[in-house]
Amino acid sequence: MAQTEALPIDNTKKIKAGKNIKRGILNIFLGVYALLTLYPLIWLFISAFKSNNEIYAAPFALPESLKWDNFVRAWEVSGMGKAMINSFIVTIVSLALLLVLGALVAYAISRFQFKFRNAIYALLLFGLLIPVHSTLVPLFTMMNEVKILDTYLALILPYFSFELPIAVFLLAAFMGSFSKEMEEAAFIDGCGYWGIFWKIMFPLSLPALSTVGIIGFLRFWNEFAFALVFINDSALRTIPLTLSVFSTGYSTDYSLTLAAMAISVIPVVVLFLIMQDRIMQGMVAGAVKG
Structure with missing residues (x-):
């Protein structure tokens, strides 16, 4: 037993x-x-404290001494202060347009039935298939005609436009999962479409908006090709453009390049640490409700 x-x-x-x-x-x-x-990322921050000789001799070893002047010289030589301000302006304005207009379009597509709704949605999703950099030449020609080259708009407009399809796709799928009863109750309480969007739909979509926001921030902050083609004025250079000043056709100052890259990565790391809960919520919510 x-x-x-x-x-x-x-x-x-x-x-x-x-x-x-x-x-x-x-x-x-x-x-x-x-x-x-x-x-x-760890290697980048370790190597940023090395001299060029140390990087060439032992690229994976720890630095013999911490060379803090690499960061000071990289900041002064490249003008990273102004470049960081430019990057913040372009990124924040592009993100604001992306989140607000993307949420509005997603709300209309996911909650209303109207003529050509599916055609409009398909046209937006078709934007996901367009190779972004294949549009550089026609965009350059158009911007030259309307005289917006060497302005913030030359970056803000294409950044926001090319990121809009993925934002609408994610947000429309998320908003489409909300029950109709919430809207009906809001209508009974005297709330109109704008009130429903700003007071109900937008707040409830914060997890998905956070996911869209972090994806957009990374793309806008790190984008190089558009900035290289559309910006010639050194006063309007963004962070990726400043990283190229340490490299010529004959040599590259790796110690300053890595130091500048480490500085440029810090805002992204800080943003991720602050927003990590929202990002995880958005990823999980998107997986469950998509």
Whole structure:
């Protein structure tokens, strides 16, 4: 009788042991993956404190001494202060347009039935298939005609426009999952379409908006090709353009380049640390409700 009762207990222990082993293997795998993912960022900040000779001689070794003047020289030589202000202006304005107009378009497509609705939605999604950089020449010609080259608008308009399709796609899928009863209750309380959007739809869509925002921020902040073609005025250079001043056709000052790259990465890391909960909520919500 004692043996008969012991068998289920032994099986339970074996099952628990097997689960613990699987969990341990999974944790090890995730730890290794996280380390491999973070290593380029770690290497960047370590190498930013090295001299050029150290980088050439031992690129993966720790610096012999921390050379803080790399950051000072990189900041002064490239004019990163002004470039960072330019990047913030372009990125924040583009993001504001993307989130507000993207949410409005997604609200109309997901909650209303009107003529050519599916055609408009398909046309927007078709924008996802357009190779962005294939439009550089026609955009340059158009901007030259309307005299907006070497202005913030030369970057803001294409940034926001090319990111709009993915924003509408994500937000429309998210808003489409909301129940009609909320809108009906709001109508009964005397709320119009604008009130429903700003007081109900927009706040409830914050997880998806956070996901769209972080994707847009990374693309706008790091974009190089449009800035290179549309901006010639050194006073309007963004962060990616300033990183190119340390490289010529014959040599590259890697110590200053890496220091400048480390400075440019800091706002992105800070934003991620602040918004990580929202980002995870948005990713999970998008996976569940999409």
